[in-house]
Amino acid sequence: MFSKTFLTLALIFTVVTVTSVLAAEDARLAEVRQRIQNDLNGDYSVANLRPVVQKKVASMLSQASEDIKVLMNFKEGDEEFFGVQPSLNVTEIVQKLTVSIEEELKGFQRDMPTIKEELERKYAFFKIGDKVSIETKSKGLVTGRLVSISNNHITVGTKFxxxxxxxxxxxxxxxKDKHVVFIKDMxxxxxxxxxxxxxxxxxxxxxxxxxRELLKAGYLPYPFGNVFNFKQGKIENWGSREQVLQFCIAEERNGYxxxxxxxxxxTFVQGRGWITxxxxKILQKKYEEKAEREEMRKRQELQRQMTGQDFNQLDEQQRQGYVR
Known part of the structure; x- marks a missing residue:
């Protein structure tokens, strides 16, 4: 009776202790978050960071080539630069550019009659007396004059x-029937x-x-780190100057x-949030152990497939040799 009571009390004490530790940890995390949130509402607010980040982004843009600066009409010290709205939306820019490119590429793509004419020339009918070279399936290359044509064979020189x-x-x-089908497929x-x-x-x-067209219209690529890729070809990686500035402010706040x-x-862990x-370290160790178990399982499966012998039945020396 005493042992059972003692065990019950021990379990209760353990649960209370763990609960207390977790509660204390939650309280500490909440306190840290609140302190950071206060900073984000104060010195690191969007309003306070805007002039700082704007100056930083302008400095990054000033490192661009003169050609790029001309395209985006960038001048150092221009206070109005980030307030300029795009002159065209992205869809309009793409449409105009596509029309221009299609005009430029006229003649690049052959029309169907032209292709058919080329194929008819390339695969014109052999005539009796033509010198031909035919790579046959069984005789290899056969070269000579076409002597005769029948329904199921031809004669080239002396060879059928x-x-x-x-x-x-x-x-x-x-x-002819083969010609029609072949030309159609080709x-x-x-x-x-x-x-x-x-x-x-x-x-x-x-x-x-x-x-280049996006830069001229008033767009900027979203920076990666502290670098602008002005050759970025994906539309989704571009935004108005204001959008890019807001993105950089958000990055600054998130970084802080x-x-x-x-x-x-x-430390932030995807799917688990912030953890100590x-x-x-404990979580990382669990992942490593899980990876090791999975690796061992694969080795065992491979061993069974290759030899029909279970990996666990090998002695240590055999295992090491197998792994190597």
Missing amino acids: ISIVDMPEEVQARVY LEKECQKDALAYASKTDDLLKERLP AKSMMDKDGY KEEY
Whole structure:
């Protein structure tokens, strides 16, 4: 009875202790967050950071080439620069640029009649007496004068070549029904190839020229760290000057909050939120142990597949040799 009571009291004490520790930890985290939030509402507020970040971004832009500065009409000390609204929306810019590129690429893509004419020339019918070279399936290369044509074979020099021994393109140059089907298939393939090449060329030119048009219209690329990529070809990575400035302010605020949390001993883990560095070490160890178990499972499975022998049945020396 005494043992049972003692065990119950011990469990209660443990639960209370753990609960108290967790409550204290939650209270500490709440206190740290509140302190940081006070800073974000004060010295690190959007209003207070705006002139500081604006000056910082302007300094970054001043490092651009003269060509880029001219495109975005950037002048150092221009207080109105970030207040300028884009002259066109992104859709309008893309549409205008696409029309210009399509005009430039006229003739790049062959039309269907042109392709068909080229194919008819390339795969024109053989005539009796023509000198031909045919890579047959069984005899290899056969070269000579075309002597005769029948329904199921041709004669080149002294050699008979069966229709089943001819490549498709040779059959198409000998038999009318094969020719019609072959040209139709090749026409479809060539048209598709041209269309893909045209689309790829259009896309390449659009990505190459879009950044300059966006800069001229009053847009900026979102910076990566402290670097602007003025050749950024993805539209979603661009914004108005005001949007980019707001993004940089948010980055500054987030960076400050993260550094303060780190200073107070917290680490952010995706899916778990902010945890103490001690908790992070424990969590990291668990992940490593899980990874080791998974690696061992893969080794065991591979061993079974290769030899039919269970990895666990090997002695230590055999295991080390197997792993190496």
